[in-house]
Every structure is written in structure tokens, then in C-alpha cells.
Amino acid sequence: MATLQQLLHDRLAAAFASVAGEPVDPSLRRSQHADFQADAALGLARRLRGNPRQIAADVVGRARWDDLCASVEVSGPGFINLTLADDALGTLLGAANADDRLGVPLAAEPETVVVDYSAPNVAKEMHVGHLRSTVIGDSVVRLLEWLGHRVIRANHLGDWGTPFGMLIEHLLDLGGAEAAHELSLGDLNTFYQAARAKFDSDEDFKTRARNRVVALQGGDEQTVRLWRLLVQESEKYFLSVYDRLDVRLTGADFFGESAYNDMLPQVLAELDRLGLLRESDGAQVVFPAGFTNREGEPLPLIVRKRDGGFGYPATDLAAIRHRLHTLHATRLLYVVGLPQRQHFEMVYEVAREAGWLRPPARAEHVGFGSVLGPDGKVFRTRAGATVKLIDLVDEAVARAAALIEEKNPDLDVVERAELARTVGIGAVKYADLSNDRTRDYVFDWDRMLSLEGNTAPYLQYARARIESIFRRGATTPDRSRRTVTVAAPAEHALALHLLAFPEIVAETAESLELHQLTGYLFRLATLFTSFYEQCPVLRAEDDVRASRLVLCDLTARTLARGLDLLGIGAPRRM
Ligand code: ARG
Numbered sequence: 001m002a003t004l005q006q007l008l009h010d011r012l013a014a015a016f017a018s019v020a021g022e023p024v025d026p027s028l029r030r031s032q033h034a035d036f037q038a039d040a041a042l043g044l045a046r047r048l049r050g051n052p053r054q055i056a057a058d059v060v061g062r063a064r065w066d067d068l069c070a071s072v073e074v075s076g077p078g079f080i081n082l083t084l085a086d087d088a089l090g091t092l093l094g095a096a097n098a099d100d101r102l103g104v105p106l107a108a109e110p111e112t113v114v115v116d117y118s119a120p121n122v123a124k125e126m127h128v129g130h131l132r133s134t135v136i137g138d139s140v141v142r143l144l145e146w147l148g149h150r151v152i153r154a155n156h157l158g159d160w161g162t163p164f165g166m167l168i169e170h171l172l173d174l175g176g177a178e179a180a181h182e183l184s185l186g187d188l189n190t191f192y193q194a195a196r197a198k199f200d201s202d203e204d205f206k207t208r209a210r211n212r213v214v215a216l217q218g219g220d221e222q223t224v225r226l227w228r229l230l231v232q233e234s235e236k237y238f239l240s241v242y243d244r245l246d247v248r249l250t251g252a253d254f255f256g257e258s259a260y261n262d263m264l265p266q267v268l269a270e271l272d273r274l275g276l277l278r279e280s281d282g283a284q285v286v287f288p289a290g291f292t293n294r295e296g297e298p299l300p301l302i303v304r305k306r307d308g309g310f311g312y313p314a315t316d317l318a319a320i321r322h323r324l325h326t327l328h329a330t331r332l333l334y335v336v337g338l339p340q341r342q343h344f345e346m347v348y349e350v351a352r353e354a355g356w357l358r359p360p361a362r363a364e365h366v367g368f369g370s371v372l373g374p375d376g377k378v379f380r381t382r383a384g385a386t387v388k389l390i391d392l393v394d395e396a397v398a399r400a401a402a403l404i405e406e407k408n409p410d411l412d413v414v415e416r417a418e419l420a421r422t423v424g425i426g427a428v429k430y431a432d433l434s435n436d437r438t439r440d441y442v443f444d445w446d447r448m449l450s451l452e453g454n455t456a457p458y459l460q461y462a463r464a465r466i467e468s469i470f471r472r473g474a475t476t477p478d479r480s481r482r483t484v485t486v487a488a489p490a491e492h493a494l495a496l497h498l499l500a501f502p503e504i505v506a507e508t509a510e511s512l513e514l515h516q517l518t519g520y521l522f523r524l525a526t527l528f529t530s531f532y533e534q535c536p537v538l539r540a541e542d543d544v545r546a547s548r549l550v551l552c553d554l555t556a557r558t559l560a561r562g563l564d565l566l567g568i569g570a571p572r573r574m
Helices: 004-020 040-048 052-061 086-097 128-146 163-174 176-184 188-201 203-217 221-245 257-273 312-325 338-353 389-407 413-433 456-472 489-498 501-511 514-534 542-565
Strands: 028-030 036-038 069-075 079-084 112-116 150-154 277-280 283-286 301-304 331-334 362-365
Touching: 004 028, 004 036, 004 040, 004 052, 004 079, 040 052, 040 079, 052 069, 052 079, 079 086, 086 489, 086 542, 112 128, 128 150, 128 221, 128 389, 128 413, 128 501, 128 514, 128 542, 150 312, 163 176, 163 188, 163 203, 163 221, 176 188, 176 221, 188 203, 203 221, 221 389, 221 413, 257 277, 257 283, 257 301, 257 312, 301 312, 301 338, 312 331, 312 338, 338 362, 389 413, 413 456, 413 514, 456 514, 456 542, 489 514, 489 542, 501 514, 501 542, 514 542
Parallel strands: 112 150, 112 331, 331 362
Antiparallel strands: 028 036, 036 079, 069 079, 277 283, 283 301
């Protein structure tokens, strides 16, 4: 099933090609002056040294339009303005109505995509940065999976490195049972900070910690067992957070840094064989092309440290190689905060120079900004500590519960608790996803939970309100109805927007800028409100009523699907 925009695009492309004698992108976009505008005649006129208005008129003359458009006009210096025919919109809506996927096609060429996201650190609290990664990553996963891609969720857990020496020694000091208790309760900060404090103040402890790292790297059995205990308890805790957040990450998705340990010597040997390895300050490094420091000196990516150990960069080199060679992924996504941009760009460049990363495979840093507090500074608790992710979730749900109790006191307890969860968590996720990913944003409870404006509760409420139309009319949506009458301007505008859903989904899957999708949904809810104000639904007669009910149903389904792609629930009642 071709989308509306595709139909127009193909028709225009054929007409342009027949005028130009070669393929031309019609450069079609939505427009304020008509429904759509095509601008390609201007560029073509420069190439052909012709008159752009004349060329546009020729193009219009080369194709049939009346089956799609009510009017096609040349305007200004040579724009082609297209206004869709209501009949054509009605037919396309009928097709979307009968389609479970709302007219959104599956990807023509499904890819294997690795999404690296969440990635908290063992025995350390998840903070709001991990919230962003988890929420954005989850939405990216849902979107790509829905389009039919094979998605591998890679939770690149920080489960290796020198801090484990002090963590294991602290665990021994506490006793295994007590440590497990602290960790599984999610009291990770206390645990980490206590270990850190001893490390900084107690020379004896420091020595033990250092020896412990050596034992861990050497594979000492008892040490490895203690390390595994730390990892397992933390994983349990992270899973409880994921469950609470309602994201798709599972225990099977943990593929931590330690999983690459065995591959590290191979990676080193291969880089050496390829002639990419250099010695710098006793360390073995690669100097990827194009990276210099402020003094203009080349920047190294350290593969093996002077002390013989492998660190974070080496692990990411092993990971990218594994994802390309073993998992055969063609799209690698790294949902990690912007401060790590350069690290990833350097890793990609080394992977290219090593011949691992070759088109069509590509790697993208899906970077994001920070979450700020009301004072515009990095988000912290009143006591100045980093904000625990789980506390945010709990507060969101509590605030939503209060809101619901006020609006809808008759709801029974179970339903109210369920609704509070959906609204509260949805509000937190939506506030994050509706902002330009690369910018910082201010965490604002009142705004995110407001029933007005570009918020999750507003969209959830819009969906529930449409469901209530069906309930009041004692009717159910007729998904077999293939003809929809579009007549009023508000119907025309709503229809056009509904039919743009496939493009928005495709564009968002490419850009991974989820605020494109949230903006689309917000506009949909707004257009629906105007439609509902101007076009009576239940009070209309037969055919008009049936058509308008399809518009209602399509809007509700698009809202619910869109929210689902963002990882947000859309209750039928609110
Ligand atoms: N654990 C890291 C952190 O908390 C993020 C890991 C991101 N993924 C990666 N492949 N390096 O900052």
C-alpha cells in the first residue's frame, strides 16, 4: 500500500523526468499555501537555462492529477502547489482503516541493528543520564522492531575495571550476606561510597584492593566468585528498575564490558598486524585520522595501558568488531550522553581504518544532553546528591495518583494504581523524548504532568476521550469500512495529518529524533480537537456519522500506536 506522499511523489517524479529527460527529485513538502508544494522546477530551470514557471507548467501538463488532487497550480517563481481531493483522502483513509499497521509499511530491507543503551555501572547507582539512555534507547528499539528490523539490545554494563578491587575488598569486609542485602535493595551509592572512602583513607585497604584487581584479572577462583556476586546483585536491581519503567530490557540483554575480555588480545594483535598500533608513553595506542588536541597534536585511542591492562576504549573496539563481524549488524547505535561523543567518533574511525566498519554498515552516536534542575544546573537532590532514577519514578507515580484522585475520585483502587503508573511513567518518558535529544532540558514536574500542552497526559487523555465517544454512542469501530467521506475543512486537515503517519515513522526511524514523533502526535491531538469542535460525530446522520467515527478511531489508534512506540501506555479510560 503506497502512502499518500509516495503517490504524489511518484506522479511528480514521472512528470519531471519526462520534461527533464533524466530523473529529478520533485522536492515535495507540506506547505502552508496548499496541502503540498514541489519546488524542483526552480533548480531544473537553472540547469536547463529555462523559465521556471514555464517548466513547472510543462510538468503539470505531463500527468493526470484529477484522481488525486482537487487543484494543481503553478505559483510564485515556479512552485507547484497541490491540493488533495477529498475523495482521494477518503479512499486512502479507508485503506488505512482496514490495516493493522495504519498504512505504515514494513522496512523494505530489514537490517540487523545493535542498540547500545542503558549501560549502568555495577555497584553504582543509575542516575538521570542512564534514565535518558534507557528511555531513548527503548523507544528506538520499539520503533525499529515495529518496522521489522532485527534488533539486538546491547546493555553494555560497566562490570569490569580497577574499581572492582576496592568493591570486592569492601564486600569481604561487610560479609557476603550483608553486601548482597545492601546491593539488592538498590542501596548502591552507600556501598560504592563506603568502598571509595576506605580506598582513599586507608593505605592497607588500598594495597588489598590493588592486589585484588590483579587476582581478578588473573582469574583467581574465589575473586571471580565474589565479582560475580557483585554483578548479579546489581543486575537484579537494574532489572527491577527496568520493570518499573516498563522498558523492554531483560536479563538476556546484559552484555557487559567483561564479555569482551577474551577478545581483547586478538583486537590488539589485529591492530598491530594492520600496522595501526603505535607506542606512546609506554602505552599501545592508535592515532585515528582527524583527531587532534588543542595544540594540534594527534589524539591517541589507548588500546593497552602502560600497566598492561585494557580499558574502556579497548573494550569498545572489541565490541564494535564483534557487532560487525560476529553479529553481522549493519547499523550500530550508541545511545550515550554527548560528553562521550569524541570517544565514539574515535572508535568508529579506528574501526574504519581497520576495515571492520565498511558501508553499508554504519555507526551512529545517538547522543543526548543533560537533565537540569529547576535552577538550570545539573539535576541534583536538595541535599546536593545525584538524583536516583528509581526515586524519580516513584515520585512521578505518586504525583500522578494524586492528580487522578482529584479528577476521577470514583475510580476503584486497583484501576487508579494502574492508571497512576501509566500516567506518571508516561509523563517522565514523554518529557524526555519530546525535547530535542541533543539539548539539555529542565526537569519540571508540573509541566510534564499537565493535562494541557505537549505532554503525555494530554495525549493519553485525547485517546481516552475518543474511546468515550464510542462508549457514549454504544458503538464499536467499524474496521471493515473502506469508504470515508471527507468534506469539512477540519476533516480535510485531520485526514491529511493522519495519512502522514507513515512518513513521520520512517523519518524518525532514520533521524532517531523522537521529538519529531511527539510533535506529530501533539499536532494530531490538536487537529482532532478542532475537528471535534466543528464536526458533530454522534449527532450526525448515517454515512457522515460512520465516516466521522472512522476518523475518531484512526486518530485513537494512531495516538495509541505512537505512544506505544515511545514506550508509553494509552489507557482507554482516564
Ligand atoms: N557505562 C557507561 C557509562 O555509564 C556507558 C557505556 C556506553 N556504551 C559503550 N559501548 N561504551 O557512562
